[in-house]
Amino acid sequence: MTTQQISPVPQPTTFPRPLIVARDTIRALTSVEVGGEVHQLGEHRDFRRHDELADFLPEQGRLSLAWVRLRDGERLDIHEHPTKSVIIVCKGSVRLIGDREGMLAEGDTVCVPPGSLHGFETAPGEEFHGLSVQFEGAGLYEDEVGPRVRFTEAATAAYTDLERLNAARLRRYEEHRLFEPFDDGRIGADPELRRRFLSALYVWSVYFQRMLYARQALCVDPVLREVYAGHLREEFGHDVLLRERHGVATDVYDPILEAAGNWFLMQMHGADEAAKIVIVHMVVEASCDVFGNRTRVAFPHSGTPEESYFDLHAAIDEDHSRIGRDHLRSLSPARFPELMTVCQRAWDQLELAHDRIAAHILR
Template identity: 55%
Template structure:
């Protein structure tokens, strides 16, 4: 369980743990108007407990990094020395020095030196990036301390399955990241951060009952998509996803003793929208709706709710499960999007915006029902 900060959020008052998935990730930055993919980067100072614990004097910075399945962090340089520890997997160091790295290897990068990292298709790399002066390289994702492309053209999309993602897909992913950033400021996240659910058992009961409505509709959404999918490759991926998610509504109901239905026509309508989309959208739009939007929302929500409820080490904890599993589910179907021509992306951008607006509506209605009740 993660121990809370003091009320002023200025000190850690007991031995405290922070799970990797609790640190808010970013997957891209914009430098000189171009989107650069990072794989996944979790700067420790984006978590309030870690930020309060790390000293400002000398100001070291730490970030979890991850690349997988042929992803690449393009060659770049930054104004501060950096140390990268390979914690798991393998990765190829690129730039001025070309070398294969394995678990336990340490890379020391002097300030201003060109370097990058690339995984092979099907491989994965988890590492720790450490700087010993100034801000972290991507601590402020809107003002990254990195210059890309000094050794050739900048990579604008994350390579997947050994191929660089087209620029339109990078733009779609950048929009998704921006709307996810907006999403964590909605009413439900404010409620989770405020601590009221931990202090008020009646409000806590209303919250899980309202959440159960969305959980049931999520199951129906996946079942509907599976029922109408005609593509054999996607159908197999969807089946595996459905198998991993199946029964989570019952898990939530049984774990928190939910009894009785929430009678809220607005919440019901907002949730039903996602089920209806599985009969109306094409497969690319469904991938955007389910995996770029809903699963990203689920990952962010799971981490925030696990903090609010007290992170449970049990394998069947509903919130901890979604904080971890949904991180992987976000990648399903991206290989299909990478094959689409640029003419397809305007409607995918529109689908992305609509789905984020709708999941915000679902979250805000759950928050309202939690606070106001029937």
């Protein structure tokens, strides 16, 4: 009797994310005793006094060092290389993008494993000076003709495909039947149609607010949480503005409209941040920009845009639709097939919600 040998199941290849080490987390040495005398060091932070840094640094190797600088909105595109690399922020600040994102301040250190996607970008007026260190083989750009890096053109192409899909769905949305009674003047001339429209729209507006609250409460990325907080501040209370400024007085219950609204809310509980950006900004906010411009004709207002729900959305939603694009551009190409599906489904749900609003107007 022979025993069949079972081959081990191959495990998927994964790359660890870059390690960010704040300077203050490296234990400081302020003095040292030599020959019986204590000598002051000011502040000395040896990298090997940090456990994770000590594990990352090799005991032997050919050291390569290079000063690096970005300034005034410059960007080092997302790339990878076959050797470990350490980047030390010596002056200024810079944003890490790629497999991990975060703002880096003076004194911070980033440890980049082989194969990890990463890049750096500065904001307009911002400047970053750093030291790039490699421990094995030639420096990344030591050979100017054959640098040891690979830029992620595939990620750029995948992101472009997502933008094209979203633009196509946005063009389709511009032809939605909801806008017909606005374009032909029926809603502007008929108070009853306006009342029906406002009552149904209010249901969607409440779900939009709840979606933003849920996203803010559940976000664990400190950089994105701050971006989301700014968006929430600008959108806060628009459901109340709609109800009070435009006289919503009738409750509407529609199970399909409720189901579509709940789909967006539930995505904030289960989706990752990239999918949330696609849903909230590429789809919902892009549609709101079109919506505000197409519907405000029926609600003329003599005050400031902040006093009209429709004027306000026509004014701010184009900017809101661009939030999070840098995060999406930093992703691996492998993420985009899933995000394309998310984009399609979000547009499907949004069109369903607006179908129901149109049905209440035209019943």
